[in-house]
Amino acid sequence: MAGRGFTSSTQSIPDISQGPRHVAIIMDGNGRWARKRFLPRMAGHTRGVEALRGTIRAAIERDVEYLTVFAFSSENWRRPAEEVSFLMQLFIKSLQKEVSRLHENGIRFRVIGDRSRFEPALVKAIEAAEALTAGNTRLHLSVAANYGGRWDVLAAANRVLAKNPGAREIDEEALAAELSMSFAPEPDLFIRTGGEQRISNFLLWQLAYTELYFTDTLWPDFDSGTLDTAIASYRERERRFGRTSEQLTPARTVAASRDSDMECHA
Ligand code: IPE
Ligand code: IPE
Ligand code: MG
Secondary structure, three states: OOOOOOEEEEEEEEHHHHHEEEEEEEEOOHHHHHHHHHOHHHHHHHHHHHHHHHHHHHHHOOOOEEEEEEEEEOHHOOOOOHHHHHHHHHHHHHHHHHHHHHOOEEEOOOOOOHHHHOHHHHHHHHHHHHOOOOOOEEEEEEEEEEOOOHHHHHHHHHHHHHHHOOOOOOOOOHHHHOOOOOOOOOOOOEEEEEOOOHHHOEEEEEEEEEEEEEEEHHHOOOOOOHHHHHHHHHOOOOOOOOOOHHHHHHHHOHHOOOOOOOOOOO
């Protein structure tokens, strides 16, 4: 998009008036949504897919370029086998059902996470969806599945070492290039639904300077209105990345606007 550079958000200050380029969401609260209605947890997961469909549409309408959602964590294998298996089947079914619509809408689909534990049918469905949508650029949709932030950092470090046998040190740039989200700028806005205020091993490296937003809304109830509230909160933030307010764009510091020639340097 014009005027939006491709540098890491920790190196340059994004213009918040343009809204977030990259939104990362922990979609939490499906089980509680179902329990409130005396339904099985699985009903909450099924409704969660619908909430995701609406969120993708809303993100496109709001010019979000990257949407990254946490669907299944590396810790979620600890859940009852029946629920794990339901979630895996739901993933396959949703992919099969939605992939052509994603493609028609210009969405590039990716899965981030360790696929080695997935059954072959799921791996095949993921690979087919990624291949079909590989040329799309309207929205980069990444689904984190069997994903863990620690796994991501360690896997990246191991890839750097494998490429540089005998290396004694790893630098930030080399590591970042091997992370599963290396294709994207770091998230501008992180949203967690469901009321918990924790990161739960999501994008540990990439969230270093992301603006965090927590809401009690349960994921199946999340809609364009909730997204707008989160984006409105984001627009009120001042992203300083270690600098002082006065160092930011002179226009924003009214008193200093006349005599300040300070600009924000990356
Ligand atoms: C999020 O909802 C979906 C997954 C983790 C797969 P939960 O299933 O965690 O719902 P709660 O937190 O129990 O309500
Ligand atoms: C985090 O949700 C992972 C996903 C939404 C997929 P959980 O509901 O599993 O998180 P914790 O374990 O309660 O923090
Ligand atoms: Mg939960």
